Amino acid sequence: MEPLTWTGAVGAFLNPIFVIVVGLFVIALIAQLLLGFFAPAVTLQANPDGTLARRGGALGATETASKYLFLAVIALILVYLIAPMILPYGMVGIVGEISQRFLPVWIALIITFAVSIIYKRKLGLYGKLFDSTVGMIGFGIVMFWVFTAFFVGAFDWIATHDYLTQVSGLKNKTPGVAVPEGTVGDIPHYLLGGDNLARDIFSRVVSGSTFVIAIAPLATIFAFMVGITLGLPAGYYGGLLDTVLSFLANLILAFPVILLFYLLVTPEIVLTGIPSYMAAVLFVFPIIFFGVLLNSRYYTQPQKRTAILVPVLGILGWLYLSVINQKGTVINFLPEWMDLFDITILVVFVSVVFVNAPTVFRIVRGLTLDLRTRDYVAAAQTRGEGAWYIMLWEILPNARGPLIVDFCLRIGYTTILLGTLGFFGLGLSSESPDWGSTINEGRKLLLIYAHPALPPAVALLSLVLGLNLLADGLREESLKD
């Protein structure tokens, strides 16, 4: 097989056009930015006959030009992405084949956006997201990786080769290299080349998304449970409880994160069982949270409360026990049939939750301090509601705006932390396809072979950027009402 070029046969006549259009777009953009400082702003002028005219001048002209050039760039990119679906294999080169591999993701994205935009007025804050361009772009990038992770994890669709198989002769080969005859795989090329151990980089990157998409939101949810369960009473009651909890939170925050990781995530520490004990403490918070949440709401109707609480706490308790219970660690008492799953990277998970929880605590505490003086809290107190009811059913729902925004940002931050762990080779095996470890593998030969480290770096960057943009869009939209 011939190696693939970046854009294949189609690129031969499309690339020059693309370069010219992008060049013009960049020039227009810079001109516009510079003119923005000096030229008069675009204004509307009312004519005597009752019509409005746009008084643009040079700035207006560059604005119009850059708008159309931007649309042209988008259209050309779409051609690159859509053409390979119709043309035979390899015609649009590596770019085309990558787009072709992501076909299920494109379809899922289009369906999601179409449905959401049609029903956006009925979907609350989520629907409002589709009013903001920034929010939509962010949501699109995030959902791209969520769908990728889902299709790779559930159906094994997008990856072209097994992410662990080493094919001799493909070590550090550049993108588009053809694999030898008889290699197992969906296509006869390594789309993004081979890494230091002759594994397919493209497959490793898409497989790595499963790890990040599964762990980062989950760890963030746990951090939020811990932060909320401790932050609400600290802000609501104040006093000694607040002083002690705030001191502890500041204590953890004063630790340089990397030092903490190096101290916690080592095989020796795992031997002592400290991560298991920490898991046992940290993971109990969701149970407390849901227990108190439901109890404070329904305690006036004991029968209903029991009917709801018993199954919820039963399931959560079982999940809790099977998460903390692991073979080969200090906490290992459950019989085999009750242990649902073993998390091999418990230590990574625990330390990420541990690092994030104090910040969430501080945010929740601050919000509670602000909200507890509101009239509806006073009204609830006058009604004789319990303290936990007020915290969880009066204050928390009113604090949701900032919390949702912070949740998105924090998933991004957790992704960065997971990448940091991988970058230092802490807690994850070097076989693991997660982005941090892959960057770490790639950086060792970075000056000679740059291509293995770049795809995971770009992937991580795009996911975190998407989450940041999403948070920005959400903040903008939630401030509007």
Add this chain to the structure above:
Amino acid sequence: MGLFILRRLGVMILTALCLTFIVFWLTNLGPNLEKLAKTQGNARMSDDAVVSWLANRGYSQPLPVKYGQWLGVLPGYVIEGTDGEVRARCATPGQPIEEASSFCGILQGDWGSSTVFKDEVSTIVGTRLGLTGKLMLAVMLVMVPGALIIGVLAGMREGSRTDRSLSTVSIVTTATPEYVSGVILIAALATKAFIEWDTIPFKGTATAAMDDANFENFFLPVITIALYGMGYIARMTRASMTEVMTAQYIRTARLKGVSFPKIVLKHALRNALIAPFTVIMLQFPWLLNGVVIVETLFNYKGFGWVLVQAAGNNDIELLLGVSIVSVFVVLVTQLISDIGYVFLNPRIRIS
């Protein structure tokens, strides 16, 4: 004000004690000590030999006692070992036990010695801090003015096109952790992966910059750290600038007919820079993270590199020294930012 600083100092010392105790406890856990004995003594030691090796060197004393000795509030141990040799914590090699002082800890200025580098911890930390200080100074010189300019430009006309483009730039930089931007910058500017350079403009390693820093070998590490912090500071500056620009006195100045550049420079800027000051100070702990990553990536053997070496090899006393310094940096910057905030903000200062 005096009472406030005093209280903050008290909390700071308490925090420092707690943190060092936690580090001390974690590094002195059983498996860590066993590993230490095996790397320092003999890799094929029997369990009994490990126990006596540790007991002879004072590692099997109770944790609070060891911590007290390390801190310098308890007298250092003098142990007659099972092998007949008498060892004292405070005796330097070759010094008779009787001449050794009885207290030797952090408070006496004795930071112990590193088992990996075979050198005094204070010397190692001192030289490495100097190198990192050089890096940090360069980062600050790039990051702070850059971030403030971006923030002020974006914030002076909220919602304008300049604002939107600069805000997007700052979101992108905050979304790029150092290990990602570093890798991309190296690939783009220090290799021929993207651009066929005739001469490659920058060096992908900064090892040479330790002795002789120049633009070629120092630019990439500096810009890598600066970029990550820059976006955040710029966003904070923008937020405070937009807030100031809507204030009453700015409107008054505008109605008086003061020119726009003059409003920005004379009236708005000073008040808009109060909030970024605290943010810049609070960035130090994050910069510390960035420093560790960048020094590892660029092989610049500064403080962050020592942290990785010490933690990776469980070099207990070096790790403790490193954590004291980093915790100290974090706490002092927090203190400065609190005091500075009170000092800069006239509304709080007068009340």
